[in-house]
Amino acid sequence: MLLGTVIGNVWCTKKLQSLTGQAFLLVAPEGHQGPPLVCADQAGAGPGDQVLVVSGGGARVAAGAHVPVDAAIVGIVDHVER
Amino acid sequence: MLLGTVIGNVWCTKKLQSLTGQAFLLVAPEGHQGPPLVCADQAGAGPGDQVLVVSGGGARVAAGAHVPVDAAIVGIVDHVER
Amino acid sequence: MLLGTVIGNVWCTKKLQSLTGQAFLLVAPEGHQGPPLVCADQAGAGPGDQVLVVSGGGARVAAGAHVPVDAAIVGIVDHVER
Amino acid sequence: MLLGTVIGNVWCTKKLQSLTGQAFLLVAPEGHQGPPLVCADQAGAGPGDQVLVVSGGGARVAAGAHVPVDAAIVGIVDHVER
Amino acid sequence: MLLGTVIGNVWCTKKLQSLTGQAFLLVAPEGHQGPPLVCADQAGAGPGDQVLVVSGGGARVAAGAHVPVDAAIVGIVDHVER
Numbered sequence: 001m002l003l004g005t006v007i008g009n010v011w012c013t014k015k016l017q018s019l020t021g022q023a024f025l026l027v028a029p030e031g032h033q034g035p036p037l038v039c040a041d042q043a044g045a046g047p048g049d050q051v052l053v054v055s056g057g058g059a060r061v062a063a064g065a066h067v068p069v070d071a072a073i074v075g076i077v078d079h080v081e082r
Numbered sequence: 083m084l085l086g087t088v089i090g091n092v093w094c095t096k097k098l099q100s101l102t103g104q105a106f107l108l109v110a111p112e113g114h115q116g117p118p119l120v121c122a123d124q125a126g127a128g129p130g131d132q133v134l135v136v137s138g139g140g141a142r143v144a145a146g147a148h149v150p151v152d153a154a155i156v157g158i159v160d161h162v163e164r
Numbered sequence: 165m166l167l168g169t170v171i172g173n174v175w176c177t178k179k180l181q182s183l184t185g186q187a188f189l190l191v192a193p194e195g196h197q198g199p200p201l202v203c204a205d206q207a208g209a210g211p212g213d214q215v216l217v218v219s220g221g222g223a224r225v226a227a228g229a230h231v232p233v234d235a236a237i238v239g240i241v242d243h244v245e246r
Numbered sequence: 247m248l249l250g251t252v253i254g255n256v257w258c259t260k261k262l263q264s265l266t267g268q269a270f271l272l273v274a275p276e277g278h279q280g281p282p283l284v285c286a287d288q289a290g291a292g293p294g295d296q297v298l299v300v301s302g303g304g305a306r307v308a309a310g311a312h313v314p315v316d317a318a319i320v321g322i323v324d325h326v327e328r
Numbered sequence: 329m330l331l332g333t334v335i336g337n338v339w340c341t342k343k344l345q346s347l348t349g350q351a352f353l354l355v356a357p358e359g360h361q362g363p364p365l366v367c368a369d370q371a372g373a374g375p376g377d378q379v380l381v382v383s384g385g386g387a388r389v390a391a392g393a394h395v396p397v398d399a400a401i402v403g404i405v406d407h408v409e410r
């Protein structure tokens with residue numbers, strides 16, 4: 001999984017019906033130069049939260065097998081111990 | 083998922099039968115240096131639209147389990163709030 | 165999916181039986197600095213053809229669920245409109 | 247799979263119930279410039295251990311098909327012979 | 329799939345039981361700057377062999393659906409024609 005920070009929201013009126021009810025949050029993955037990910041929020045995260053993001057099939061285990069997503073927020077991080 | 087912009091179309095007459103009826107749009111992923119992705123359009127997007135792209139198995143949840151695709155447009159973005 | 169160009173063939177006599185009958189073509193993905201991909205050809209492509217490549221589980225939807233591949237050629241591109 | 251070194255722990259009180267009981271370890275993949283991965287530990291690893299990490303669906307074969315993870319520690323490395 | 333060269337072995341005494349019997353070979357992917365991959369050998373490869381590596385779910389089609397791996401050697405390359 002990846003650690004990331006919630007930096008925004010994405011709104012899509014015109015979308016597949018199977019995505020109805022999903023909240024899409026924009027997450028900046030930690031340590032990545034790449035673009036932010038759009039994640040289906042399964043943990044009730046909000047702006048500025050440090051979150052745990054699962055990708056690929058794991059996102060559908062979290063959101064539902066019929067939900068066409070490939071990234072989901074599955075936890076809000078309390079603490080990272082290094 | 084990724085945010086991207088529709089920049090073109092891809093036409094393939096000679097293709098697997100299981101791809102018949104799929105419209106292939108060329109999408110430039112936001113913030114990526116890499117090449118554009120070819121996506122199976124499930125949301126009726128057009129040139130210049132900002133779109134939500136799902137990759138991997140999620141694309142087949144959107145397009146159909148028997149459809150050999152690995153990227154699909156599943157929504158047209160109204161607004162990104164940062 | 166990715167666009168790419170067929171640049172060669174790969175021959176493997178010693179391989180898993182479940183790969184028997186698969187033609188392996190070497191494809192240079194467009195716009196990538198990385199190495200070429202070895203793809204199981206499902207569309208009858210040849211050297212110099214511009215092709216549509218599906219990766220991951222989509223390759224097994226194209227080639228067969230029991231075939232241990234992760235990249236397949238699923239179409240020969242007529243035209244890319246930008 | 248990837249080789250990596252355990253460099254820390256990640257604590258998430260607020261998470262999906264299906265993640266309950268999973269220990270999340272922070273693993274620095276060897277030879278990667280990218281960020282560390284958060285892995286579900288299936289091998290009882292500890293800080294400083296060199297570990298074998300499986301990604302994607304393989305992580306759910308290790309942790310359980312209903313567990314929404316995409317990276318898991320599946321072995322502790324004794325020796326790498328080059 | 330990727331082409332790579334076998335450069336070593338990885339030994340893990342403490343590992344998941346479902347990995348028992350798998351030989352882990354270290355493979356340097358051709359044309360990649362990244363680290364070597366640890367692959368479950370399904371083709372009887374040895375040091376210096378040029379091999380065909382399948383990633384993700386394809387590795388489990390090769391090694392067994394219950395085996396938590398994400399990369400497998402599925403062939404030994406005779407010849408690459410460019």
